[in-house]
Amino acid sequence: xxxxxxxxxxxxxxxxxxxxxxxxxxxxxxxxxxxxxxxxxxxxxxxxxxxxxxxxxxxxxxxxxxxxxxxxxxxxxxxxxxxxxxxxxxxxxxxxxxxx
Numbered sequence: 001x002x003x004x005x006x007x008x009x010x011x012x013x014x015x016x017x018x019x020x021x022x023x024x025x026x027x028x029x030x031x032x033x034x035x036x037x038x039x040x041x042x043x044x045x046x047x048x049x050x051x052x053x054x055x056x057x058x059x060x061x062x063x064x065x066x067x068x069x070x071x072x073x074x075x076x077x078x079x080x081x082x083x084x085x086x087x088x089x090x091x092x093x094x095x096x097x098x099x100x
Contacts, residue, residue, distance in 0.1 A: 032040075
């Protein structure tokens with residue numbers, strides 16, 4: 001059994017996978033073809049990229065909502081400022097009438 005393991009280890013020594021002498025490593029190397037390797041690496045990569053795109057779309061939507069809310073709040077404050085300026089003008093008119 002030991003000699004058989006050494007023979008298989010020598011068959012793969014110095015190859016793409018380096019010096020691999022244990023049986024499990026040999027089974028993995030011999031049992032995986034290129035398509036399976038690309039699938040094993042590609043699918044998780046595609047899943048991560050898809051989740052990033054979804055996150056960016058959500059962030060963009062939130063940003064647009066915040067921009068619309070900010071515009072609405074600024075419009076309300078502008079209306080309040082206009083009313084305060086009008087009220088201040090009326091107070092000055094009343095003070096001028098009272099002093100005269």
